[in-house]
Amino acid sequence: MENKLLIPVLLGTAREGRQSEKAAIYVSEQLIAAGFDAPLVDVRDYAVGVTTPPWIPSEAFASWKELMGRADGLVIVSPEYNHGYPGELKIVLDSLMAEYARKPVGICGVSSGGFGGVRVVEQLRLVTINFQMVPLKATIQFSNIETFESAKYDEGVKKFCEELQWMATALKNAR
Ligand SMILES: Cc1cc2nc3c(=O)[nH]c(=O)nc-3n(C[C@H](O)[C@H](O)[C@H](O)COP(=O)(O)O)c2cc1C
Numbered sequence: 001m002e003n004k005l006l007i008p009v010l011l012g013t014a015r016e017g018r019q020s021e022k023a024a025i026y027v028s029e030q031l032i033a034a035g036f037d038a039p040l041v042d043v044r045d046y047a048v049g050v051t052t053p054p055w056i057p058s059e060a061f062a063s064w065k066e067l068m069g070r071a072d073g074l075v076i077v078s079p080e081y082n083h084g085y086p087g088e089l090k091i092v093l094d095s096l097m098a099e100y101a102r103k104p105v106g107i108c109g110v111s112s113g114g115f116g117g118v119r120v121v122e123q124l125r126l127v128t129i130n131f132q133m134v135p136l137k138a139t140i141q142f143s144n145i146e147t148f149e150s151a152k153y154d155e156g157v158k159k160f161c162e163e164l165q166w167m168a169t170a171l172k173n174a175r
Contacts (some may be wrong), residue, residue, distance in 0.1 A: 004037040005072040005168045007106075012078030012089035014044040020110040023142040024077040026150050027108055027157070031075065034161040038075070041067065043088045046095070054097045061095040068099035073168040074133070075106040079145075080120035085127075093127065100131035102175050104167035106160055108140040116141025134171065138163045 009031065011024035024040055031038035041064070052058045068074070078085050105128045109117020118141055125135045138160040140153060 004035060005165070005172070006037045006067075006070055007031060007073045007075055007164065007168065008041045008067055008071055009038050009075045009077060010041045010043065010089070010092070012043055012076055012092075013081075013086045014042075014047050014088045015079075015086070018079070019112065019145040019148075020077060020079045020142075022148045023108060023110050023140075023145060026148075026153070027075060027077055027140070030154075030157045031161060031164075034158075034165070036161070036164070039067075043086070043092050046092045047088055048091065051091055052095050054095060058095065061092075064092065065096055065099060068096055071099075071103065072172050073104040073106070073164060074100065075108065075164070076124055076128075077108040077110065077142075078117065078120050078124060079110040080115075080117035083119045084123055085120050090127070093131070097131060100128070100133050102171055103133055104136055104164060104171060105131075105133040106136045106138065106140075106164050108142065110142040110145050112145055114143050116143035134167060136160065136163045136167060 009028040028040040109121040111117045
C-alpha cells in the first residue's frame with residue numbers, strides 16, 4: 001500500500017478559551033478524510049515562552065523536529081491577533097529551519113469577525129517563504145468562529161486538499 005503523505009496540522013494559539021481549536025480539529029479531520037496522515041499538533045505542547053533557534057539543541061522541541069523531519073508538508077491554523085500571528089506560534093516555527101525546506105504549507109486564518117484572519121494568512125506566507133516552504137495559493141479563512149458552521153467550508157477545503165496533494169507529491173518526488 002502506498003504511504004500516506006504526512007501533513008501535520010499546527011494549531012497556532014495557546015490562548016485560554018481559544019476558538020481556533022474548532023477550526024484546527026475540523027481541518028485535521030478533513031485532511032484525514034482526504035487521505036492524508038494529518039495529526040493535530042498544539043503549540044501548547046511547546047509553550048516554552050522564549051525563542052530557541054534551531055542551532056541551540058532543545059529537548060522542548062525534539063518531538064516537533066522529529067515530526068517535521070518526516071513530514072511532507074505543513075498546515076497552519078492560526079487566529080489573527082492585532083493583524084499578526086500569535087507569538088507562541090512564531091516561537092514554535094522559529095525552532096526549526098532545515099526540516100521545513102522544499103515542502104508545501106497550507107495556511108488557514110481564524111477570526112471572530114468577518115475577514116477570517118486574512119491578514120495573518122498573508123503574514124504567514126512571508127514567514128514561511130523564508131523557511132524555503134512553498135505556500136499554497138489556496139487558503140481557508142474561518143470567519144465568525146464563535147458560531148462555527150463547518151458545512152460552509154467543505155467546498156473550499158476540497159480545493160485546498162487537491163492543491164496540497166499535488167504540491168506535496170511533486171515536491172516529495174523532487175526532494
Ligand atoms: C490579542 C488579540 C488580538 C486580536 N486581534 C484581532 C485582529 O487583529 N483581527 C481579528 O479579526 N480578530 C482579532 N482578535 C479576535 C480573534 O479573531 C478571536 O479571538 C477569535 O476567536 C480567534 O482567536 P482565538 O483562537 O484566540 O479565539 C484578537 C483576539 C485577541 C485575543
